[in-house]
Amino acid sequence: MTRTTTWRRKATGLTAGIAVAALALTACSSGGGGDEATTAAVSQADIDKAMQTPTTLTFWTWVPDIQKEVDLFEKAYPQIKVEVVNVGQGADHYKKMRSALQSGKGAPDVTQIEFQHVQSFALGDNLLDLTPYIPADTKDDYVPWVWKQVLSTDGSKIWSIPQDSGPMGILYRDDIFQAAGVQVPATWDDFATAAQTIHTANPSTYITNLPGNDMGQFTGMMWQIGARPFGWDGDKTVTIDVNSDKAQQLAQYWQDLIQKDLVSVDPDFTDTWYQGLANGKYASWSPAAAWGPVFLQGTAESTSGLWRAAQVPQWEAGGDPVSANWGGSSDAVLKSTKNPIAAAQFALWLNHDPSSTLMMANEQFLFPTTNDTLASPEFADQKSEFYGGQEVNKLFAEISTTVPEDFGWLPFMDYAYSAGQETVGKAIADKGDVVGALKAWQDDLVGYAKQQGFTVK
Amino acid sequence: MTTADLRAPEKPTVLRRGPSRLRRRESAAAWVLITPFVVLFLLFLVVPIVYSGYLSLFREQLVGGNTFVGLENYTRALTDPSFLSGVARMALFLLIQVPVMLGLSLVFALLLDAGVLYLQKVVRLGIFIPYAVPSVIAALMWGYLYGPDFGPFAQLADKLGTSAPPFLSADWMLFSLMNIVSWEFIGYNMIILYAALRSVPRELFDAAAVDGAGTVRTAWSIKIPAIRPAILLTVIFSVIGSFQLFNEPSILRNLAPNVIGIDYTPNLYAYNLAFINRDSNYAAAIAFILGIVIMVVSYTVQLSAQRKERAAR
Structure with missing residues (x-):
């Protein structure tokens, strides 16, 4: 309609064009990596060494105030610094992830991915199989259907660690x-x-x-x-x-x-x-x-x-x-990370350590994915004023x-x-x-x- | 003759060498001066366009890799109902909105120029101010105003015991968008036309007055023909803007996600193709065809205006 706006619109189109160009340009080069993760478990000694080496991890997530849990992690592992970045919620987040992954630059080490999108990033071969990095019995600590959401389609690989879930009930006006x-x-x-x-x-x-x-x-x-x-x-x-x-x-x-x-x-x-x-x-x-x-x-x-x-x-x-x-989401480690051990440990700790998961449940109101937190009295026995004193958490834990x-x-x-x-x-x-x-x-x-x-x- | 012949080539060469050195220095300076522009122009306009054109000739699949497909994306676009309906919708938008908007801009400009309004400067500023509002903010604001349950129109209608028009429904949406775009750009176009009017020689008006022409007659027969190039300019800008409509529908989509689909405007469609469908090759082809459509329409407008002008002479 106007010169500036035409220009502004053109500029938007142009940016999109450049982004598109960047996507395609790098798509050609992304196939070559080929460093298949070994399925042999990483030894505890290696993990200890990695966790005591000064490292900075980047973590993309849109969970509000997740810095609180990250602080807990940094307290437990003082050598690891985690930089929390919010690049947008949902679709915006994934757009930026895809651009970063395909350009081979600027992708985070650890990233939030909703359950339904885990496989789409697995298709792009972008995710690190966490199997060697976490204890083999980790799955026993999670609600079975939730755990299934983060596995590869044949169940052989672990793509991410479940963070929160959304079992369905109804909320009604009494x-x-x-x-x-x-x-x-x-x-x-x-x-x-x-x-x-x-x-x-x-x-x-x-x-x-x-x-x-x-x-x-x-x-x-x-x-x-x-x-x-x-x-x-x-x-x-x-x-x-x-x-x-x-x-x-x-x-x-x-x-x-x-x-x-x-x-x-x-x-x-x-x-x-x-x-x-x-x-x-x-x-x-x-x-x-x-x-x-x-x-x-x-x-x-x-x-x-x-x-x-x-x-x-x-x-x-x-x-x-x-x-x-x-709904529900998880934290995945990207294959492109330079610090797979620390990144995997962080993703696991954040969504597995009771102090962190309980805080997420009670302060960020992310519905828990671990059996312990779901059963924890500090979570399940809460009575909610808004729901006339009902133990809503307990109900959804049953659901x-x-x-x-x-x-x-x-x-x-x-x-x-x-x-x-x-x-x-x-x-x-x-x-x-x-x-x-x-x-x-x-x-x-x-x-x-x-x-x-x-x-x- | 012969001496002259012999001498003649000597002098011109000397003479020629002088200016040519100067000219060379001048042209060197010119090159230096335009280099930043040329570099930016190439880097941010030509290269992306050429690259997009290159991209549009390929098809990259989620599985199966990248293949050269020639013009397949273009033939696909020309039979794609999503794209064609978007273009048709924008054509309709253009046919209705542009005349209304420019008509109002022209009326305001003429009124201001004729000096028949009170508080000239306040009115001028008031009409222009919406242009200073970023289009995203404008769309958000109008989205609120249109709200079916909470907007002021809805509340007013509720007080009066009726219901407000469903601004965000499928039947109304295009007109609601036209309203937003008009609101944003009437002031801008008015300023262009007003500036053009101010530069029309005043003697013409005096002559018209002497001939007994009133204000309306002066406006119709003298002012409007005198600013024809400015009007043409606003028309062409508006044509381009209409086909590139993106921000406003993209924002109202949040309020009416099932009315404004992913293919509501061609630009919105190209964007979604690239980022939702992950089909950037096809998106590039769509963008190219849209560019061609805009060029053709703009050129047609310009050509017909020129022809009219010539006929008028």
Whole structure:
């Protein structure tokens, strides 16, 4: 529109162009490394030596105040200095990681990676297999399904150390439920009935909100209902099955609620949504993850004491409860690090040492991944004012044991979520054909996978 | 004759040597002076463009490596509904928004120039100020104003017992964006036009007044034709800006993620192709085609304006 702005826009385009150029330029040179990590364990003597050698590690993460845990680590290992860098959250973080990795410069030693993106960095051969660097029985200290999230697809390599997880439950407004005379729904059928009752009692209230922009939540629900939409063999074959019977059942269920106007469809993590949580437009956040309770306290402060947490509704009445996961991340060591031993020890210590994990759980409210912290009275027995004195942590710790282990990912989840939002998400937001959109998502993903050189099973 | 013939070549060579040394020194200075520009120009404009062009001829897969594919990315773009719909959307944007924006800019400029407004300087500054607001901030601000539950429009409508227009819905979004962009750039274009108006010789207006032309007639028949080149300039800048729309939709996408898709504008699409789809080769091709589209449209605008001008003469 104007000279400067045109220029400014051109400049943005240009920067992007240069970044793109940098990506491609270095992509050609990245294959040559070939220093395969030995599977022989690193000896304790080597570890001790490394931990007493002055070393500086760079750690990229967006966890707020993680410096506190890093301080604990530096106290335990005074020779190791850790520089914490926040390069942005989620997508921004990964963009910068990819640029740094492909340019071969400026990548951190240790980095945060969410569970669903671990395999995408494994595909790029960017991650250090931690197996030789950590005790063989480390896995026994973690919740089994969580541990599965950080392994290579064949289970032979450890790509990262789990930091936090997000088993799913629901958070609901006890006052609204009681006023409408609704019990906490045990099954999704009950939930649908309750949705009708609540909306009839007060037409401006919806039992929950289903966002069209949160494929993480939608994927969590697929996990719960038993759909297994994604998979990768660790090489060139991917499994894409987002249009399975189970997924269709899930889509049909929500489509019915949406079309009967019993569920709102505002995008989540927007001002509209925050308002809806605070002003009673949504009578619950279903399903919510284990990091939700504390998040909600900050968002809907004015409704303190009115909320409660509960198990996620079940698809089958009377069976063993089944939950799923939404969110959660881990800390990985990049293959390019010059200090693999110190970096691996740091990643492990941060997410394994009880003093650090407990602090993360209680101060940063990262939902724990180690069995000890989950069972620790200092964590589990906390009563939350916001939830009317309920022991919310204990509840979610129980839920965590009901998450199925066998859920896999594609090595390109950023695209998968983006495409899902353009198809399924859009259908949700438009109150349209969510079931039909699953097929569009499936076709889109298969097309992309083939174009990227994968074989689709 | 012969003596002259013999002598003639001597003198010119002497004469020629003088100025040529001077000219050489001058041209050396010129080269030194433009070197910083040329270096930066090559480094930050020509090299990236050439490199992007080179990139656009390849296809790099997540598995399977990098292959030369010639113009395949270009043929793919020309049949890609995402890209084509983005271009069409921007064309629509251009057809509606640019005339409205420039029309208002022109009216304000003429009003200011005619001196019929009170508080001239305050008004001039007031209209110009939005341009000083970075477009990211402007988009954030308008995003808040448009908010369906919390924005001032929504609150006002709520008090009046109705509901505010759904600014962020699929049907309204393009117009909401047009409004933001117009708000940002009316002032800027106004200043260009106003400056051009100020440089029109005043005698022309006196002559028109003597001939009995009123303010409107003077504006229509004298001022507007006199600043035609400035108007053309603003049109071309606006054409380029429209096709490159990125910041505003990218920010409103946070508020309406399912209305503004990844392919809402061609620039947004190219960005997402590079960073979400990890298909930077195709993104480079898209950027190139977009550049060509902009060039063609700008040139068409310029050509038709010139033709009109010639016809008017």
